[in-house]
Amino acid sequence: MNRKNVAILIFNDVEVLDFAGPFEVFSITGKRDGSDPFNVYTVAETTPILARNGLSINPHYTLESCPTPDILLVPGGGGYRSDGTPFGTRKEIDNQLLLDWIEQCSKSTEKLLSVCTGALLLARIGLLEGLVATTHHGAIAQLTEMLSPAQVHPKARIADNGHIILSAGISAGIDMSLYVVAQLLGMETALETATYMEYDWNHAQLKVVK
Numbered sequence: 001m002n003r004k005n006v007a008i009l010i011f012n013d014v015e016v017l018d019f020a021g022p023f024e025v026f027s028i029t030g031k032r033d034g035s036d037p038f039n040v041y042t043v044a045e046t047t048p049i050l051a052r053n054g055l056s057i058n059p060h061y062t063l064e065s066c067p068t069p070d071i072l073l074v075p076g077g078g079g080y081r082s083d084g085t086p087f088g089t090r091k092e093i094d095n096q097l098l099l100d101w102i103e104q105c106s107k108s109t110e111k112l113l114s115v116c117t118g119a120l121l122l123a124r125i126g127l128l129e130g131l132v133a134t135t136h137h138g139a140i141a142q143l144t145e146m147l148s149p150a151q152v153h154p155k156a157r158i159a160d161n162g163h164i165i166l167s168a169g170i171s172a173g174i175d176m177s178l179y180v181v182a183q184l185l186g187m188e189t190a191l192e193t194a195t196y197m198e199y200d201w202n203h204a205q206l207k208v209v210k
Contacts, residue, residue, distance in 0.1 A: 001184065004110070006040045007069035009118075010059055011098070013088035014051045015077030017170050018115045022073050025177035029185070029193045037185060041067070045098055052077055052088075063101045071180070072105045075173065076116030076136060089117040093124050103127070106164075111180060114166045115173035119143055122164065131161040132209045136169030156209040174199060175206055 006026045008019050019042070026038040041060035049057045061067070078088015092098055103125045106112050114122050119135040122128050123146040134156040135143045144152045153159060158176050159166040167176035178201050182190035187203070194201035 001037055003036070004038055004070040004184075005067050006038045006071045006073065007043050007061075007066055007105070008040065008073045009075065009098075009102070010042050010044045010049050010051065010057060011088070011092050012046075012050050013078045013091070014049065014075050015088070015116060015170055016051050016053070016055055018075030018077055018118070018173050019051075019073070021171065021174040022075075022113070022115065022177040024197065025174060025181065025193060026071075028196060029181050029189065032192070032196065038071075039067075045095070063097070069105055069109055071111045071113065072102070072109050073113040073115065073173075073177075074102060074118035074121055076114070076118040076120070076139075076169070078117065079138075089120050093120055099125050109163075112164045113176060113180065114164075115176065116167070116169040119166050120146065122166070123147055127164060128166075131164060132156075132159040134159045134166050134168050134209070138169070153209045155207060157206045158208045160208055160210045175201065175203075178203070179206065179208070 008023055010019055027040045030037045043061045043066040044059040045063055047059050076089050078090045080086055116136040117139045119133055133151050134153050140154045157168050157172050167173050178190045178194055
């Protein structure tokens, strides 16, 4: 397999584990045997980024300088402050520049992945029409309003549409990333990665909808 570019989008108030979990999975896959199949990097509209709880991050690239991704991961995080001000994905859902960039990338990526409320951004662009979907339990109602009850699966850990794969909230992004590694490189490689991470990956019990 040719080395694949894995772009992980980040933005202010992004949930840390939403992007850091998948970053870890793709970054360490194949490191022990030297195959190193993924070139993993973060990308953002601005720099630096302040993630949830004030974690400061310097993204590798901006939207303009980002290498063309083979795999794009859109994380979630955010909500509404006490005064009703949106933050995280609830703010970025109206960021047309970011939405346009995601949509453009989606046309050429091998895989488009979302974690948690990243699904709201994909839904806003119209990329989830007719597809199965899931998201963080706290955003199921909003995603259902944007799509339809038949499309949204509240209890699914992973929603696999082939090109577009979504996960439930936060830690589910690790499960989805290992699931994608298994698709691309085989179950043995995915299990080796999970073992190295000391992550108890119950792949046989994952609720996956297609």
